[in-house]
Amino acid sequence: MKILVFQQIYSLIILGAEGVTLTLLHVNDIHSHFEEVNVNTGRCRGTEVDGCYGGMSRMMTFIREVRTSDPDTILLNAGDYYQGTIWYTLFKYKPVVQFSNLLNYTAMALGNHDWDDGLAGLQPFVNQVNFPVLASNIVSEDLKGVSNSTVVQVDGVKVGIIGYTLLGTPNMSNSDENVFFFDEIESVRAEARRLKDRGVNIIIATGHSGYTLDKKMASEVEELDLVVGGHSHTFLYTGHPPSTDKPEGPYPTYIEQENGRVVPVVQAYAYTKYIGLLTLKFDEYGELEYPLGFAAPILLDQSIKKDTWVEEQLKPWKIYLKPYTTPISYISNPLYREKNEESSMGNLVADSMAAAWPGANIALINDGGIRTGVEKGYVTGEDVYNVLPFNNTVDRIQLSGAQLKDVLEDAVIDFCPDQTCEPEHFYQVSGLKIFYDIRIKNLGRRIRKLEYKTLDGRFVPVQDELIYPVVTVSFLLQPGKSKMAEFTSTCKQGPLDYTVLTEYLKKNNPVNVKVEGRITIRYVQKR
Incomplete structure (x- = not known):
């Protein structure tokens, strides 16, 4: 039902539109929750009256259906894929690589917990994933393969995606001493101007510094069109929430800059319970029109069927978890x-x-x-x-x-x-x-x-x-x-x-x- 509603809304927007319309999906703070979670995002025991939520297989189902409607859909991960469940404690980066490659992100920003095992734990992930890993405010000769930004094309239009990571990561994780973190806003601004000079007129920042900093960034960086955040596990929603989670603000949160431009800020809670969905209409000058055509965090509940193929991919890992189920x-x-x-x-x-x-x-x-x-x-x-x-x-x-x-x-x-x-x-x-x-x-x-x-x-x-x-x-x-x-x-x-x-x-x-x-x-x- 949720996917059908999206397809109907999406068709109405595209058929009457001029310029370019982007479909964007986003997640953040997955924290190695590969299996479904209960209503409070703890372990699903299978006895919950209202069922459970999220997990890799439901994410795959929803992402595949949206991409079927729009093959150019942008899928962003705003960081902290590592750490948080027994899956990471026992298996480290290996299942993270496998299942993130199955979902095939457009780009991912680094989170602070993605550094929990230092460079030795992060570099193999960066080497093996099939999408760009981004962090514009990190400088290190030792970390290979992480870029400031990436540029994709949608209907012939260039879309720049800039990553950023929490400045305080060294105090919260185990980043190596030869990895240097700089101010997020200044770093994103510098990269956005570089992209503008290359003719990229639509620019999205995605990163892992929290809702408060995301709003500040949206207010101060004139080149940005959208901020997709993480780290604070913020649940944003407009209207009556679909579950027990209490909104900390509207989705999206519209931030008006001094020049009058409006930049939406979004975040999708945590632990795969929700996935954010946006349609973004830009005019011929690359300016975002608002309010947006469609914008909501989608609750991945029982109405979203689990992808059976992904469920099969989970089974070999679960065998090793059996000793911990008593x-x-x-x-x-x-x-x-x-x-x-x-x-x-x-x-x-x-x-x-x-x-x-x-x-x-x-x-x-x-x-x-x-x-x-x-x-x-x-x-x-x-x-x-x-x-x-x-x-x-x-x-x-x-x-x-x-x-x-x-x-x-x-x-x-x-x-x-x-x-x-x-x-x-x-x-x-x-x-x-x-x-x-x-x-x-x-x-x-x-x-x-x-x-x-x-x-x-x-x-x-x-x-x-x-x-x-x-x-x-x-x-x-x-x-x-x-x-x-x-x-x-x-x-x-x-x-x-x-x-x-x-x-x-x-x-x-x-x-x-x-x-x-x-x-x-x-x-x-x-x-």
Whole structure:
């Protein structure tokens, strides 16, 4: 039904049109979700009342039907194909190459997690895919085959596609030291002007820096006609949403430049649950007409049949996953992963880390280290890897109370009182109660109250001069990843996070964890 509706809309637009009309599909933040997901983008168990969503086989079905209607359809991937499920933890880039080649993208931008295994993990992917990989703001003599942009032709008209990657990638991933990242907007602007000088009048930027930066780019780079983004996992929608996801803005988000031009910004959530679909009409001068002919993120639900051939391609990989499908514990209530606030999933993971080190009540883990939640019911090894796919060790360091406060202050340095920012850092905690005040001019002084849970269960104020054992993940102890990296001289290495959470789930079966007021954040917009 969804595909038929698109075909009808598309035919009406093309038949009466002058100039060129582009059909564009886009995805972002797939994070190795090759199989379908449940309504909350966790593992599909096959027992869901309303069925499951997305996955490579549904994507293939929808993409093939759209391309049948318009063979010149542009298909973009805005980055973060790597990391996020057991598929990447066990198989690394190999299934990413296979299934991305099956979908045959027009181009893909690099995301920060595509660097998680460094150049050694990224270069084979770039070498083996059948489409251009783009990043205009990266310079490296070591990285081969990544371009600033690519140019395709639609009905004889040149269309330029420019890629960009998050400037903060070195702090969030494992890019090599000889890879240099530059300002996204300045880099895209320079490449757009170069393309204009070559006679390319339609220019699309696709990249992985988040909704806020995408809107800024659309406002400031005069040469752009469209921005296709990723990284922030933003769900955009106009009208009543087709599922449980809450829109953070309209789809598309129209940004007006100072010269009066309007540049749409789009993003398609994450994990293959949606795929963005646009028709873009340009006049003879290469100017985009708006509102657009058709624009919506398409929910890949049960109405989109799975492609049987792609399903067959998935089967050999699934054989290797069987050892991780045995139930190991029971979850009494759904555990949700929330960003930039306390979450039930974060509480469980942090508690498991603290329990791994006798005598240490405090544990900290970054939001980005927790990739998904878990539904009520039996949990498997696959679920654990989907939550914690990075294979970090759970380590212990020693911090004074003053140092602990500095670490926690740094975690909210990017927060805005009006909540319009997209912070990159935040800690889920165990053994602490934190009260934050987020004001315009109180950076470094945002902790209003900080209490520590003693071994006998009491909460007492953290004392600056006392030394506290703190448990965290090895990623945060790498140089540049967090303030805790300054204190590795006291580090003792522990077991893998997968082992720690698995053992905790077994020992505490059934598991019942909720949000309980560990972290309170007050946003104050007054100066």
